[in-house]
Amino acid sequence: MKRLINILIMMLVFRFVLAQQNDEVTSILKDGGFTLSEQKVILSIFEDAKEKGIPFEDLIVILKEQRLKGSSYYEVSTEILKKIKVLSSVKESNFPYWSDGNVRKIAFYLAELYTSRQFMELSREINDKKLRKKDIENLFKLILFLNSAGINSNDSFSLIYLIVKNKEMDPSAFDAIQRIIIRSKDLKLTPQQIIVDISKQLSRGISLRKTIENIEKKAREEN
Amino acid sequence: MLKKFIFILIILANSLFCLEKNIFLKSGIGLGYDSNLLFSSPYYPTELYLFKIEGLGKWGKENFKFVVNMNSDVEVYNVYYNFTGGVGAGILLLPTDETLIKLSTYYNYTSDINQSFSGKAEFKQDIFGFLTTGLSYNFENSMGLNGVTNQYYTLHNVSLSFDFDVTEFLGMELTFDEVYNSYSMIKIDGNNLQHNTISGDGVLVFKPSYNYNIKLGGGYAYHDAFNTNLLVFYDTNEIYLFNSANQYRIIASIDYEWNPKIKTSLSTEFSFSKLLYHQINENDYKVIFATDYFLNQNWKAEFTFLYNLKDSELLKNIERWRITVGINYLF
Numbered sequence: 001m002k003r004l005i006n007i008l009i010m011m012l013v014f015r016f017v018l019a020q021q022n023d024e025v026t027s028i029l030k031d032g033g034f035t036l037s038e039q040k041v042i043l044s045i046f047e048d049a050k051e052k053g054i055p056f057e058d059l060i061v062i063l064k065e066q067r068l069k070g071s072s073y074y075e076v077s078t079e080i081l082k083k084i085k086v087l088s089s090v091k092e093s094n095f096p097y098w099s100d101g102n103v104r105k106i107a108f109y110l111a112e113l114y115t116s117r118q119f120m121e122l123s124r125e126i127n128d129k130k131l132r133k134k135d136i137e138n139l140f141k142l143i144l145f146l147n148s149a150g151i152n153s154n155d156s157f158s159l160i161y162l163i164v165k166n167k168e169m170d171p172s173a174f175d176a177i178q179r180i181i182i183r184s185k186d187l188k189l190t191p192q193q194i195i196v197d198i199s200k201q202l203s204r205g206i207s208l209r210k211t212i213e214n215i216e217k218k219a220r221e222e223n
Numbered sequence: 224m225l226k227k228f229i230f231i232l233i234i235l236a237n238s239l240f241c242l243e244k245n246i247f248l249k250s251g252i253g254l255g256y257d258s259n260l261l262f263s264s265p266y267y268p269t270e271l272y273l274f275k276i277e278g279l280g281k282w283g284k285e286n287f288k289f290v291v292n293m294n295s296d297v298e299v300y301n302v303y304y305n306f307t308g309g310v311g312a313g314i315l316l317l318p319t320d321e322t323l324i325k326l327s328t329y330y331n332y333t334s335d336i337n338q339s340f341s342g343k344a345e346f347k348q349d350i351f352g353f354l355t356t357g358l359s360y361n362f363e364n365s366m367g368l369n370g371v372t373n374q375y376y377t378l379h380n381v382s383l384s385f386d387f388d389v390t391e392f393l394g395m396e397l398t399f400d401e402v403y404n405s406y407s408m409i410k411i412d413g414n415n416l417q418h419n420t421i422s423g424d425g426v427l428v429f430k431p432s433y434n435y436n437i438k439l440g441g442g443y444a445y446h447d448a449f450n451t452n453l454l455v456f457y458d459t460n461e462i463y464l465f466n467s468a469n470q471y472r473i474i475a476s477i478d479y480e481w482n483p484k485i486k487t488s489l490s491t492e493f494s495f496s497k498l499l500y501h502q503i504n505e506n507d508y509k510v511i512f513a514t515d516y517f518l519n520q521n522w523k524a525e526f527t528f529l530y531n532l533k534d535s536e537l538l539k540n541i542e543r544w545r546i547t548v549g550i551n552y553l554f
Binding site for chain 1: 245247249279281290292315320323325347352355388391430432433434480482483484517519520521523553554
């Protein structure tokens with residue numbers, strides 16, 4: 001009897017949360033000046049996403065962003081559908097720590113940065129190598145740095161994939177990669193050359209530590 | 224004939240520019256102070272105003288590159304200035320990932336001191352993934368500009384090096400050098416002064432982490448001047464350069480990376496020389512402290528402090544310290 005009451009209470013709470021989320025969507029949509037039928041369509045997209053197990057809060061963020069931009073009904077629904085597509089591919093990939101909002105954001109970013117095939121390969125490798133949450137966060141910082149240094153997504157993918165594959169998760173190794181990129185002009189090498197070179201050596205099974213040493217040495221020898 | 228020549232030049236230049244090219248330029252300005260600019264007695268202390276331009280261009284494919292480089296340094300002191308500039312060109316061959324062949328030439332001009340022309344052939348080979356062997360030959364011909372006789376010389380240098388990992392955290396560098404120098408304006412019994420040096424250096428490199436490495440090493444050099452006369456030049460006062468001598472060296476250095484943007488290094492070098500045919504010792508102690516700060520890929524700040532003490536039984540004891548701060552823009 002007690003167990004039944006517990007279950008009932010849990011169901012009620014769950015129902016309440018869902019209703020609240022639906023209410024939040026409805027109120028955002030009302031604020032955005034959408035007609036009743038438009039609101040219904042968007043709500044049904046949300047319901048559909050819920051069935052696919054896509055977290056509500058990720059979609060609400062998009063909805064809020066679009067409302068701030070003052071987007072039209074078509075733009076809002078397209079953006080949400082796009083997000084659902086990426087999120088469901090992220091979910092399919094079994095990206096680890098799915099329940100963690102921060103990791104989910106990282107996975108979402110990676111799914112947008114890399115091609116879907118690259119993203120799937122990377123997720124599989126991350127799962128295989130049983131990366132810790134902290135490793136994924138450190139890796140993400142490196143990826144953001146590579147982006148800011150103008151490394152294209154294909155070269156960035158090759159490097160990140162090989163780092164995960166060789167399980168080179170020492171954060172000071174990531175610092176060392178940043179270091180040679182920041183100093184690339186002083187070493188008289190282009191960032192692109194450096195990344196391609198690191199990937200080439202990693203793919204031959206050379207340790208990241210030795211690779212970085214080799215590149216710094218090579219720069220001295222060539223100039 | 225001239226037309227043909229220009230035509231060929233244009234074709235060559237065109238084909239060069241069609242290849243993949245990378246050009247790096249570095250220009251910088253700096254300020255500093257030197258307590259004894261000429262490192263001699265009497266001391267000449269001065270403020271320093273530094274201007275630098277460095278350039279390097281590479282054209283070619285991944286395994287074949289033309290390299291052109293230039294350097295220009297101007298140091299302005301409180302009553303005069305010094306200009307050092309040079310241009311060079313070379314070919315870099317990387318037939319495999321393990322092999323490096325480099326042929327280069329360089330012309331250098333140092334105002335009021337000398338102008339020199341040098342050439343270098345270098346071969347490096349990685350073996351078994353942990354050993355790098357190197358062999359190089361270097362030639363230099365110098366002509367003095369101020370009438371000082373020891374600035375006229377021809378130098379040949381053969382160098383053999385081994386660089387290997389003992390473990391992942393410990394490396395070793397061995398270098399063997401043979402330097403033959405002929406001073407065309409210094410006559411001993413009617414002949415040019417010849418000077419031959421055979422030296423060996425060994426350095427242990429401890430690299431416990433990505434952030435720092437420590438080098439400890441030493442070396443021995445045997446200097447042979449093929450005569451027993453005592454020769455002293457106060458402007459280039461390393462006494463072992465013109466006399467027969469035994470020389471021992473100790474070196475130690477540490478490089479530390481605070482973060483990807485800041486690097487500090489401290490290096491020391493002690494040299495102990497003893498002349499063979501005269502009861503004269505000369506010891507030299509040098510300490511250099513340097514910090515590089517990279518604001519981003521384009522801006523680099525440099526700080527350098529140098530302290531040098533020479534304790535000589537022939538010359539007076541002299542010391543020098545020099546501090547410079549500079550900011551560079553990297554193109």
